[in-house]
Amino acid sequence: MKLFSCFVLLFAGSVALAADLPRSSPEAQGIASSAVQSFLDEADKVDSLHSVMLVRHGHVIAEGWWAPYHPTARHSLFSLSKSFTSTAVGLAIAEGKLNLDDEVLKAFPDDAPNEPSNNLKSMRLSDLLRMSTGHQTEPPRTGEEAWTKMFLAHPVPFKPGTHFQYNTSATYMQSAMVQKATGQTVLEYLRPRLFEPLGIENPTWELSPQGISTGGYGLSIRTEDIAKFGQLYLQKGQWQGKQLVPAAWIEAATARQTSNGSNPKSDWDQGYGYQFWRCRNGAYRGDGAFGQYCIVLPEQDAVIAITSGLKDMQSVLNIVWDKLLPAMKSSPLPADETAAAKLTKTLQGLSLRQPVAAGKPAAAAGKKFVFASNERKLESISLKAGEKESETILEVRIDGTPQQIVCSTGQWQKGRLAWGPLPAQPAAACGAWTADDTFTAKLCFYETPFVATVQLKYTNDELLLTSQSNVGFGPNKGFELVGKPE
Template identity: 65%
Template structure:
C-alpha cells in the first residue's frame, strides 16, 4: 500500500494531472447497480425541465456513488455556480470546526467578540444574544438589517434593534450568518474561506473555491460562495457520512447531528419544506431529509433514509415546486437492493441528458 501511495505521489509531482484529478471525483456507477431506476431518473429530469424555470444542473449520489448527472446548456460540470444562501451551511461547518478546536463556545455571547463595535448602551436582548442564536436564526430581530447601505457591517448589525428575546423568534437573517463568519475570523485569524480550505475543501478535492468578501475583508458567510455541482454533492455526502471522509473524521459527528437536527420551530404547514424546523444553518425537510439551500433554487439535499444526496443548481422563483419534483419523481426511484441492469432505459436516460447540453 505504501509503495502504491509513493507511485501516485511521484506521478502527481511529475505532472500526471489526469490520474490525480480522477482521485478527487466521486466514484460513478450505473443507477440500477445502486438500486435506482434509470427510467425514474429520466422521468425526474423531464419533469424538472418542464416544471422548473429554469434548471441548471442535477447530480444524484446513492451509496456514495454518482448514478446520474446532468447540466442544462450553457452550464457544465467544470463551471462554478453561485450558491447564494447554500453558503450558510459551509459557514456553519466552519463554526463547528472552530468550536471543536476550542476557539469558541456555542453559548458565547456575540458581544464578546466585538467589544469595539458594541453600541454605547447595548440592550438586554443584545447582551443575551449567543452564537447559538445566530446559528438558528433566532437572534431576536424583527426585520433584517439592510447592510448594503452600511459602511461597517458588524457594527451596523449590533446597532440594529433586537425587540425579541434571542432564542424565541425565528427570523431568517443573512446578516446573522455574516456575524458567524466574522466571529470565525476573529478567533482563527483567517477568513472562513482560508480556514475551511485545509480542513474541508482540500480533503474533499474541492478546487479553487471562491467566496466574496465584505468591505472589511470578511467572507460574507451568508452567500457569496461559488462551487461546482459535484462539490455540492461531496459536501452533502460528507454530512451523510456524519463527517467521515476516506476514513478521516473531518467534522465531529456530534456537530453533524446538532447542525442537521431540528433546533427551532419555524412553521406548521406539513406541505411546506420551509416549515419543518431549522438547525444550525440547515433546513429540515419532509421525508426525513435535511438540506442547505440558496436563492433561485440551489440545493444540497441529504436523504439519510435512502442513503442518497441530491445536488441541484437552478434559477427559479418557485423553490418549493423544485423540491416537489424531487419528492414526486426521485423518492419512488430508490430500492433497497440492486436492480437488474436496464440498458434500454439507461440509453434513454443518457440521450435525454445529452439533449439538455445542446438544447439551449
C-alpha cells in the same frame, strides 16, 4: 470580443475527475433509470434547472448540465453558503476557538452601541446559528459602516432564542466570529480542513468591505463539490477514513433546533437547524436563492445536488419527492439497457431552451441605434451577419466599452460578456429572428443563475429594446429602452 462555442456535458458512466466521487449505474444502486428519466422529464417543464447530480450509496448514478452550464464551472450558491459557514463554526468549536454560548456582543466590543439592550447582551453564537437572534427585521449591510457595527446597532425586540427570523446578517456575524477567533477568513479556514480534503478546487467567496467572508452568501463551487459536501454530512463527517467534521456537530447542525412553521406541505416549515433546513421525508438540506440545493436523505442513503435559476423553489423539491424518492429501493435492480440508453441520451442533450427562428432579418437591422443616457449605461447597438449563416452579431457599446456578442441559432457561443447591471464575466449567447421585425437573444451567465432574454423589435424608424432576467432580487429585474438611428 468574439465569443466562442464550447460546452461540455458529463453524464452517468463518464470518467470521473481526480478526487471526484465514484460512478455507477442507477440500477446497481437501487434506482431505475426510468425513474431518473421521469424526474428529468418533469424538470424540463420548468426550463430552469442548470445541473443535477444524484448520489446513492456513495456513487454518482446520474449527472447532467443544461448547456451552456457545464461540470467544470463554479456556480453561485447564494444562501447554500450558510451551511458551509456553519461547518466552519463547528470546526472552530471543536478546536476550542469558539463556544456555542459565546456572547455576540463581547466578540466585538469596539462595535458595541453605547447602551446595548438586555436582549442584545444575551444574544449568543447559538442564536446566530438557529436564526433566532431576536430580530424582527434583518440588520442592513450597506454603506461604509462596518457590517458588524450595523448588526449590533439593530433593534432586538425579542428575547434571543424565542423568535425565528431568517437572517443573512446573522450568518455574516458567524463568519466574523470565526475570523476574529482564528485570524482567517472562513474561506481560508475551511481550505485545509474541508475544501482540500474533499477535492474542492478553487472555491471563491465574496468579501465584505471589511475583508470578512460574507458568510450567508458569496461562495461559488462546482455541482460535484456540492454533492461531496452533502455526502460528507451523510457520512457523519467521515471522508476516506478521516473524521473531517465531528459527528456530534453534524447531528446537532442538521437536527430541528428551531420551529419555523406548521404547514405539512412546505419544506420551509419543517424546522431549522444550524444553517440547515429540515425537510419532509426525514431529509435535510442547505439551499440558496433561485434553486441551489444540497439535499441529504439519510434514510435512503442519498444526496442530490441541484443548481438552477427559478422562482418557485418548492416546485423542485416536489419533483424530487414525487419522482425520485419512491424509486429508491433497498436492493440493486436488474439492468435495463433500453432505459439506461435513453437516460444517457437525455443527459447528453440537456440544454436551456433557445429562441426559435420564425422570421427574416428586418431591413433596419444593419443600422446603428443609439440610446439616451440610462442607468444601464447602454449607449448603442447594431446587428450584422456573422461569418456563418446561423450567426448574428450584436455590436453593443456599454459605458464607453464596445463588445461583440455572437449569437448562433441553435448553438450556445461562449466567452465573456457584460450586460445590464452584470459586469464582464463568463457567459454564453444564442439568438434568432423570432419574427420578421424581432431578434431575440439569450445571454446566460453560467457561473450564476442569471439568464437575460434580450428582444430587439424594429418599428418604423425606432428600435425597442427590452431585457428581462429569468430571476432577480426585487421587482426591477428588467429594462426597456428606445433607440434612434445614429
